[in-house]
Amino acid sequence: VNVELGSISGHKLEDADGSLGTTGDQTPVENWTITLYKDDNHDNIADPAEQVAQTTTDANGAYQFTGLLPGDYLIKEESQSGWTNVSPVQIDQDN
Numbered sequence: 001v002n003v004e005l006g007s008i009s010g011h012k013l014e015d016a017d018g019s020l021g022t023t024g025d026q027t028p029v030e031n032w033t034i035t036l037y038k039d040d041n042h043d044n045i046a047d048p049a050e051q052v053a054q055t056t057t058d059a060n061g062a063y064q065f066t067g068l069l070p071g072d073y074l075i076k077e078e079s080q081s082g083w084t085n086v087s088p089v090q091i092d093q094d095n
């Protein structure tokens with residue numbers, strides 16, 4: 001019996017004016033920590049015990065997690081002082 005392994009990827013961007021309505025002012029952010037959780041108890045909360053991987057964004061702001069079993073995953077970015085989020089810090093993604 002086999003199961004196909006999946007992947008989750010995305011980009012971390014800085015928005016110059018803090019408004020998502022204007023997208024021409026977004027630039028990649030490098031070296032930002034992104035953490036992947038497998039939400040096994042399906043409560044949409046990234047419980048520490050559910051952490052499965054961690055990475056940092058590359059020069060293009062890109063991150064990718066591979067070799068993932070099917071499941072309900074949460075992707076969470078770290079918070080850094082001096083920055084605030086204008087889109088959710090946590091994304092829910094079925095894989």
Ligand SMILES: [Ca+2]
Nearest residue numbers: 015019022023
């Ligand atoms: Ca903008």
Ligand SMILES: [Ca+2]
Nearest residue numbers: 039043045047
């Ligand atoms: Ca959970």
